[in-house]
Amino acid sequence: MxxxxxxxxxxxxxxxxxxxxxxxxxxxxxxxxxxxxxxxxxxxxxxxxxxxxxxxxxxxxxxxxxxxxxxxxxxxxEMTITWGQNETTTISQEEVLSMKKDGLINNTAYVYYALLLNKGGGLAQPVSPDTYSVAPWSIPPATLLNELGNISSKTNEDGSKVITLDLSxxxxxxxx
Incomplete structure (x- = not known):
């Protein structure tokens, strides 16, 4: 052979x-x-x-x-995401959790809002799968990684990426 x-x-x-x-x-x-x-x-x-x-x-x-x-x-x-714009939301964590439970939002939207609600100030955000795998979010690491990939392929209205993913x-x- x-x-x-x-x-x-x-x-x-x-x-x-x-x-x-x-x-x-x-x-x-x-x-x-x-x-x-x-x-x-x-x-x-x-x-x-x-x-x-x-x-x-x-x-x-x-x-x-x-x-x-x-x-x-x-x-x-742990990885870092950088938001393409200084995004904010008026939706609360309870509303997001309720919408997910009721099937009103998909995994991509759920992860997007989970990230956004934990963003803090600035555009760069550290993301640890361990943080999101427990309550209240309960997002399995594989789902989080998958949805981070999905979100990072999306663009804002101005053509900029919604997020840029840095795995390091x-x-x-x-x-x-």
Whole structure:
């Protein structure tokens, strides 16, 4: 049986010539960076973006796809979101919780309001999955990460992103 070993230029060439898509490219890049003797992989997302050209939002989407396919498990860590505008709301926490309970808002809106109600001053907001996984919000970390990805792909009326996601690092445990 022949073994094919890909180095970084080979992986980049596969993407350049459209032999693989961005998801496959990200998978190969992660595999190339992975320590063969350790199933846990710490990913410095800023270094990953500069080396491989995959931004935080796209990386998160691809990691979530790999998690869905049971190839790995994402271990959420604290991250920072930056709001595109100085958003505020007059809706209370109780109203948001009630609307969610009654099925009047979807997960994306629920996470959006949970974040907004915990925003504080300024545009940058630290977000810890542990904070949102307990009452009153009770948002599972996987749902929070998924919805952060969804919200970060949305734009305001002026074309700016609603939020920009900065993972800084993410930890994964490979299951395969």
């Amino acid at each position: 022949a073994i094919i070993t890909l180095d970084r230029p080979d992986i980049s060439a596969l993407k350049t010539y459209k032999i693989i898509n961005n998801f496959e490219y990200t998978y190969f890049a992660l595999q190339w960076l992975k320590d063969a003797g350790n199933s846990t992989q710490e990913i410095d997302t800023d270094a990953f973006e500069s080396q491989w050209g995959i931004d935080n939002t796209e990386l998160l989407r691809h990691l979530q796809t790999l998690e869905t396919k049971k190839a790995l498990k994402i271990t959420p860590t 690092s993410v930890s994964v445990v490979w299951l395969i």
